[in-house]
Amino acid sequence: MVAVHGSGDDSLARSADLALSSVLPGGEIPGMDEDLFKRWVDLLERRTGIVVPSTRRSFLLTNLRGRMREAGYTSFETYYIDLQTGPKAAVEWATLVDRLTIHQTHFFRHQPSYDYIEKTWLPARTAALSWNGSIHAWSVGCATGEEAYSLAMVIDRGLGTVPGRSYFGITATDVSQPALAAGREGSYAVARRSEIPDEFAHRYVKLVDDQSFAIDERLRRRVAFSVFNLLDLGRAPVKEIDLIFCQNVMIYFPRERRLEMLAGFARLLKPGGVMILGPGEVTQWNYPGLERVSNRQVLAYRRLDDPRPSLDSV
Numbered sequence: 312m313v314a315v316h317g318s319g320d321d322s323l324a325r326s327a328d329l330a331l332s333s334v335l336p337g338g339e340i341p342g343m344d345e346d347l348f349k350r351w352v353d354l355l356e357r358r359t360g361i362v363v364p365s366t367r368r369s370f371l372l373t374n375l376r377g378r379m380r381e382a383g384y385t386s387f388e389t390y391y392i393d394l395q396t397g398p399k400a401a402v403e404w405a406t407l408v409d410r411l412t413i414h415q416t417h418f419f420r421h422q423p424s425y426d427y428i429e430k431t432w433l434p435a436r437t438a439a440l441s442w443n444g445s446i447h448a449w450s451v452g453c454a455t456g457e458e459a460y461s462l463a464m465v466i467d468r469g470l471g472t473v474p475g476r477s478y479f480g481i482t483a484t485d486v487s488q489p490a491l492a493a494g495r496e497g498s499y500a501v502a503r504r505s506e507i508p509d510e511f512a513h514r515y516v517k518l519v520d521d522q523s524f525a526i527d528e529r530l531r532r533r534v535a536f537s538v539f540n541l542l543d544l545g546r547a548p549v550k551e552i553d554l555i556f557c558q559n560v561m562i563y564f565p566r567e568r569r570l571e572m573l574a575g576f577a578r579l580l581k582p583g584g585v586m587i588l589g590p591g592e593v594t595q596w597n598y599p600g601l602e603r604v605s606n607r608q609v610l611a612y613r614r615l616d617d618p619r620p621s622l623d624s625v
């Protein structure tokens with residue numbers, strides 16, 4: 312399931328739905344019968360992983376009505392059909408998904424994870440004989456970009472202390488186009504600057520005016536934003552990743568889906584690479600060739616280095 316907005320008293324919403332069982336004056340939108348509700352739930356789950364239990368019926372209806380009013384629809388049925396086959400289906404679908412997903416995020420949201428990258432994993436990675444001089448990181452479910460830029464700051468500073476030439480790039484993906492567009496812009500409300508530790512803020516952000524600040528252009532060029540639905544992990548736009556960072560995304564999916572995703576991530580990791588999840592986001596999971604990182608504050612799995620060829624095989 313995907314992160315979903317809103318909550319509400321379902322019994323109230325149900326009676327409201329019944330009361331609105333026909334087209335009402337003033338452009339009101341009628342209710343939705345059980346069969347159509349099931350079709351909506353099925354469509355959302357199939358295409359996005361969003362799971363809407365019947366207890367969240369009011370959430371779904373409120374958000375659908377909001378978007379339908381903006382787009383000029385008065386019938387759930389017509390909107391349902393147009394969303395799949397109409398001339399603007401793809402654009403409308405992206406707009407609706409954005410409505411239904413939560414993009415709440417922060418810079419340096421889970422500080423111990425960033426500390427682990429900078430102080431433990433990166434020094435070991437760059438010291439490994441097998442290291443090829445570059446780091447490719449993936450921020451999965453990046454929302455409006457704060458997570459990807461936090462990673463960029465930590466990696467840029469960390470690589471600055473490594474002798475010789477090095478390079479890094481970050482792929483930042485999300486299912487929401489508007490969230491990605493905000494991330495690409497790299498401009499944030501000035502109140503959010505306090506989320507960034509001072510030593511990074513001084514170096515990587517600049518005030519634009521008294522309302523906003525911008526991420527340093529050099530850092531922005533290291534982050535590529537791209538739309539990607541986690542349900543399509545088999546067609547991920549990345550491979551051979553050094554660092555997969557996925558926090559506060561999987562919690563919205565059922566456990567079986569999470570396990571499929573973890574296995575997909577594991578297959579994309581390079582030897583010596585690491586995947587970092589949010590604390591508590593998965594329990595009792597293991598995968599061949601991965602070891603749980605021993606850090607009590609961080610939930611991370613490292614792919615073991617490929618075994619060196621034995622003398623017998625040389």
Ligand SMILES: C[S@@+](CC[C@H](N)C(=O)[O-])C[C@H]1O[C@@H](n2cnc3c(N)ncnc32)[C@H](O)[C@@H]1O
Nearest residue numbers: 313412414416417452454485486540541558559
């Ligand atoms: C709560 S935010 C977390 C943002 C960031 N990772 C963090 O920890 O601050 C969850 C993000 O996951 C995205 N998301 C939800 N379902 C997704 C899916 N099936 N594929 C890709 N992204 C998804 C949402 O659009 C949203 O931006």
